[in-house]
Amino acid sequence: xxxxxxxxxxxxxxxxxxxxxxxxxxxxxxxxxxxxxxxxxxxxxxxxxxxxxxxxxxxxxxxxxxxxxxxxxxxxxxxxxxxxxxxxxxxxxxxxxxxxxxxxxxxxxxxxxxxxxxxxxxxxxxxxxxxxxxxxxxxxxxxxxxxxxxxxxxxxxxxxxxxxxxxxxxxxxxxxxxxxxxxxxxxxxxxxxxxxxxxxxxxxxxxxxxxxxxxxxxxxxxxxxxxxxxxxxxxxxxxxxxxxxxxxxxxxxxxxxxxxxxxxxxxxxxxxxxxxxxxxxxxxxxxxxxxxxxxxxxxxxxxxxxxxxxxxxxxxxxxxxxxxxxxxxxxxxxxxxxxxxxxxxxxxxxxxxxxxxxxxxxxxxxxxxxxxxxxxxxxxxxxxxxxxxxxxxxxxxxxxxxxxxxxxxxxxxxxxxxxxxxxxxxxxxxxxxxxxxxxxxxxxxxxxxxxxxxxxxxxxxxxxxxxxxxxxxxxxxxxxxxxxxxxxxxxxxxxxxxxxxxxxxxxxxxxxxxxxxxxxxxxxxxxxxxxxxxxxxxxxxxxxxxxxxxxxxxxxxxxxxxxxxxxxxxxxxxxxxxxxxxxxxxxxxxxxxxxxxxxxxx
Ligand code: G6P
Ligand code: ZN
Numbered sequence: 001x002x003x004x005x006x007x008x009x010x011x012x013x014x015x016x017x018x019x020x021x022x023x024x025x026x027x028x029x030x031x032x033x034x035x036x037x038x039x040x041x042x043x044x045x046x047x048x049x050x051x052x053x054x055x056x057x058x059x060x061x062x063x064x065x066x067x068x069x070x071x072x073x074x075x076x077x078x079x080x081x082x083x084x085x086x087x088x089x090x091x092x093x094x095x096x097x098x099x100x101x102x103x104x105x106x107x108x109x110x111x112x113x114x115x116x117x118x119x120x121x122x123x124x125x126x127x128x129x130x131x132x133x134x135x136x137x138x139x140x141x142x143x144x145x146x147x148x149x150x151x152x153x154x155x156x157x158x159x160x161x162x163x164x165x166x167x168x169x170x171x172x173x174x175x176x177x178x179x180x181x182x183x184x185x186x187x188x189x190x191x192x193x194x195x196x197x198x199x200x201x202x203x204x205x206x207x208x209x210x211x212x213x214x215x216x217x218x219x220x221x222x223x224x225x226x227x228x229x230x231x232x233x234x235x236x237x238x239x240x241x242x243x244x245x246x247x248x249x250x251x252x253x254x255x256x257x258x259x260x261x262x263x264x265x266x267x268x269x270x271x272x273x274x275x276x277x278x279x280x281x282x283x284x285x286x287x288x289x290x291x292x293x294x295x296x297x298x299x300x301x302x303x304x305x306x307x308x309x310x311x312x313x314x315x316x317x318x319x320x321x322x323x324x325x326x327x328x329x330x331x332x333x334x335x336x337x338x339x340x341x342x343x344x345x346x347x348x349x350x351x352x353x354x355x356x357x358x359x360x361x362x363x364x365x366x367x368x369x370x371x372x373x374x375x376x377x378x379x380x381x382x383x384x385x386x387x388x389x390x391x392x393x394x395x396x397x398x399x400x401x402x403x404x405x406x407x408x409x410x411x412x413x414x415x416x417x418x419x420x421x422x423x424x425x426x427x428x429x430x431x432x433x434x435x436x437x438x439x440x441x442x443x444x445x446x447x448x449x450x451x452x453x454x455x456x457x458x459x460x461x462x463x464x465x466x467x468x469x470x471x472x473x474x475x476x477x478x479x480x481x482x483x484x485x486x487x488x489x490x491x492x493x494x495x496x497x498x499x500x501x502x503x504x505x506x507x508x509x510x511x512x513x514x515x516x517x518x519x520x521x522x523x524x525x526x527x528x529x530x531x532x533x534x535x536x537x538x539x540x541x542x543x544x545x546x547x548x549x550x551x552x553x554x555x556x557x558x559x560x561x562x563x564x565x566x567x568x569x570x571x572x573x574x575x576x577x578x579x580x581x582x583x584x585x586x587x588x589x590x591x592x593x594x595x596x597x598x599x600x601x602x
Pocket of ligand 2: 116142143144319320321322323324
């Protein structure tokens with residue numbers, strides 16, 4: 001039987017009676033691979049690494065072995081991702097391993113597509129036809145890293161709350177990968193045709209096993225409709241004055257964009273850019289920032305082109321797995337740090353889900369303090385957590401946080417336990433719809449830029465930039481960081497050095513490595529970034545990326561607070577030039593890395 005034929009027969013049998021295709025379980029012996037330690041967001045390696053015999057299998061078995069038995073045996077598990085190259089093979093492998101490990105059902109997004117936020121939504125919200133609920137998910141993505149045969153693949157496990165596995169679980173997974181000597185697989189289970197929606201049933205030594213292929217946009221849209229006022233957003237999007245552009249960078253967001261923005265909200269089809277998901281993201285780098293979202297940046301009038309076509313009023317982009325977002329106005333960039341602050345400041349009036357108030361707000365440490373000012377003004381609970389969405393999840397599960405965000409183009413809320421790229425766009429559209437609700441027939445709409453400038457006028461402005469040095473020699477990066485740590489022992493020496501570099505910046509008044517004690521479970525996370533804090537509220541932060549797959553990526557975060565309304569309108573790179581100078585010289589960036597310029601500036 002060809003796999004396709006086998007699955008067709010199955011589907012028919014499922015409708016008409018008990019499943020007939022039987023599978024057996026094989027124990028395969030294996031040996032550990034080095035370096036299967038999950039990073040900030042799972043295990044990310046080159047596709048060629050994942051294609052080594054047993055490489056994926058070891059990690060998947062290590063994960064099954066790390067989970068409580070009742071989350072494997074008889075459980076329902078989601079397997080899907082951003083559709084990048086190798087996903088379809090991985091879905092079949094994981095499905096066969098799930099069957100062999102006694103999993104009862106595997107839920108797969110059609111064509112293996114499910115955005116990371118949609119996975120979180122599916123775990124939390126979806127109820128199977130037989131009343132089943134998922135207890136976790138293998139998410140197949142390397143997020144914003146490029147895809148294709150010579151690029152990255154990734155896998156991470158999310159738990160029953162819809163959020164990434166906590167460190168206690170990922171540590172266990174890693175430790176299992178170092179000792180693994182066998183895995184279970186149902187080799188004779190036929191491949192399931194994941195391009196067709198439907199349930200395929202099989203039968204194994206432990207009883208029935210189902211593969212349920214479905215379109216996750218149904219569950220996701222239902223959730224979005226319960227949060228936002230779609231009618232109000234539709235009025236804005238269909239107003240002749242409002243123009244819109246959404247760039248999925250050929251990531252999985254494209255699978256939702258047409259359904260939401262065009263079909264539900266009435267945007268013109270021409271507003272969608274790169275919205276056909278591709279295994280290699282069209283050869284691009286699916287990271288929504290000013291460097292990689294080139295086409296959108298041009299369209300929004302922020303690029304080099306001198307076209308005299310009027311840019312859209314609003315533009316946004318997503319990364320490969322659609323959890324990140326970039327928000328743009330006409331010829332205007334909204335920093336992610338400002339974005340979360342502005343959403344928080346306007347949520348209660350503009351978004352029905354928040355109408356009864358916010359439980360609290362949170363940001364990651366390197367994110368600017370724009371949100372802090374809003375929290376203070378609105379008297380909201382506020383938390384500063386290390387980089388990584390899982391830290392927000394704990395606060396949300398404990399009912400302490402409604403809205404949160406990160407400088408790394410992540411924004412979200414407690415509707416799920418992942419950041420959510422499309423949610424962020426709908427949040428902004430809601431704010432625009434609210435500000436323009438009596439104005440859609442007027443001369444000029446309140447623009448994205450108007451909203452941001454108004455926000456700065458009210459709360460002050462946090463000038464902010466991030467310099468990334470990608471694929472730096474890992475040893476050199478480590479040395480640069482330890483030098484920055486050892487310098488922290490004498491602030492007077494640091495200040496002497498700084499005065500020699502620039503006399504026009506204020507003194508460093510504190511310096512440390514950020515450490516976080518989780519207020520919910522009391523766990524402590526150390527070494528979460530090196531901070532230099534200046535007397536005028538400015539900050540320099542240095543961190544090594546936890547999401548790269550080769551070498552090291554050094555990130556430098558530079559921030560300066562300006563309250564004086566006459567000084568909030570400067571170009572960000574001008575305003576920050578002195579601090580940038582200090583950051584690069586203080587860290588001896590060029591000396592250590594040999595780089596005279598960053599790979600990306602955001
Ligand atoms: C992922 C996580 C984010 C985190 C980001 C940091 O996207 O989901 O929560 O902010 O990685 O990446 P980095 O490369 O700076 O470690
Ligand atoms: Zn992502």
